[in-house]
Amino acid sequence: MSLKKFAAATALLGAAWAAQPAFAQDITLEFVVWNYALDTIQDNVKKFEEANPGIKVNVTDYTWPDYQDSLVLRFRGGTQTDVLYGGQDWLPAWASAGWLAPLEEIAPEGMIDTLTKEMAGFALSDVTYGEKVYGLPYYADTISFLYNKNLLDEHGIAVPQSWEDVMAASEKLKAAGIDRPIVYEYNQELPNFFDAFVAQVYGRGGELFDKDLNAVFDQPDNAAYKHLEWLREAFEKELVQPENHESNIITTMNTGKHAFTIVYNYVLAAMNNAGEQPLAGQFALAPMPGEAHSTLGFAKFYAVTATTAQDPQRAEAAWKFINFMAGQPYDVAKRWAVENGLGFGQLPLLQDPEVKEAWGKWVDMDVLAKQIENARPGTWTEWTAVWSAYFRPLLASAIVGEIPVEQAMRDGAERWNMLREQFASR
């Protein structure tokens, strides 16, 4: 072979190699999740891998209480992380720290607009930071007031409309031998301990912060202040059965010895699961008590890290993956809704016959639709997650009477205002 021929053959081979599809060589995406329904997650991943040869997805899971710390350490330590579960309360901090990438950077043009047009308002708000969209909903839900229909019927009690009604009904039930009618998720280490409190304050039509993000919940006429006093009173009267996790609430409510609880909506699906729970079918959703009947709506979402977005090949694979998990035609979101009762931020699923049929078995869809309509997003700032970690023990202390309500609210408000200034001047 002459030198010329050899050079031509080498050039041809090189060109052929360069012209191969982008994913001829496997990419392994690192996908980090909390460990809810891991089997379903793995199955969804498997389906994605089958549909996208050349892209592998490695799933790493953490428990829910450990999730936030583990992710922060991964970000800080530079551990390869491509796609992850994000939360509305962490987004401002993580995005402002430069750990997450806006999806516009990796999605095909116009795609984000198309998807956000079909997103519920509170879900869109929760995946947005600085007017940029950072995530697509894994699920979006509301925190709900649930009750045992049979127990209320048996004792001739109407569905409570206000928190005063809840107190009166609970006292009546206690007098009738139902020892602790309210089951409450009491775990100061869980972010949802604060979220549930906000949902109840929203039910009263209250706000914790003003438009300039000043804390106003320390004012005695504020709905949050009043509600903390209400919780303190309910605990003092021994009307509340505290539980440290929603999974225990499902079991406890199914003993038939408790009438009310305030939890994520999907817990109702589990409580009414006829295959697993003895009292399935007895539990129903009511509008959150209070003048406004509003509640907290929130979204957990798939997000992509900033380091991944900077690598074109990984960014493309990451987009394909989250679009598969949360994009049109919303098959994965629908699966979560049908099989697990998880709420969704993708509005077209509300009209989906399969979703309607599945959900009709455990919830009154009309009541739920009204609740979703009334749901409001939380106030999520760069410092909310840090502040919430400080405030939750205060909240817990005040609820059990370890410190006065006034002290909890004052300390909480001072800390909020201090952090706000600290973050403004960073």
Added chain:
Amino acid sequence: MWTIRRYPLLWLLPALLPVAAFIVYPVAYAFWTSLHGVMLLFPGEPFVGLDNYKRVLSSGYFRTAFLNSVVFMALAAPLVVILGVSVALFLQRRFAGSMIVRSVVLLPWVLPGAISAVLWIWVFHPSFGIINGLLEWAGAINAPIQWLNTPTLAFACVLVAHIWTQIPFAVVLTMAALAAINAETLEAATIDCRSGWKRFWHVIFPEIKAMVVVLIVYNALVAFTTYDLVYAMTGGGPGTATTLLAFQIWRESFAMYDFGAGSALAFVMVAVAGLLIVLITRALPSDLFEERP
């Protein structure tokens, strides 16, 4: 030529390098962190001197966590040792199934803290827990006791769980000390003294005294720095009822992203623990570790 005497450091290097990598460097880095503003959400890590120390020492959470830790240690260390020695004395006897009992007693020691915590959460569960179940069955209570949701009771529950996890180690060490006692001495004591308590106090205890002291110091340190049970059983709550210093370090660092404050608190804890060891060992009889004639 290449003798150990001539180049001692060189010969020690293979052993010193891992120590430096895994102990000296992390401790030095933690100390550096405690003197800098390492707030994960903020850019930069400016030198702040002793600000982190001032901040953690003046916070309400520190006072509560410190007091809780001291009380926890003051109760846990002696109780673990007293119960450990008692169990060891009991297990020294030969009886039917004694080997099985010895193995079972060691079980809490091999369980990870988180597993022990989950186990105790269910023991103390108000609706499904065995304690409330037994009390209700015995007619001692009409309504379930909220063990982990009542501040004072929650503290006691964590203390019980901690003691349960630490007793086996005390048993093992005490049994080792007991096994070293001369059998003839014990036999003579049995003949000379009918009172079991007097036999223990005048013959057995002097023989195991040094081990008991080691156990007290060790358990004081373990109790003062305990973290896993608190994290998994109560999350430091209700409120701050079970917040111990080690747990507060985690909260400052990981829940509030403030590694500067968390590191400062860690060094404060190390200093307090060091001081406590000195105080405990000084309070002990001076002849404790002297060779017996």
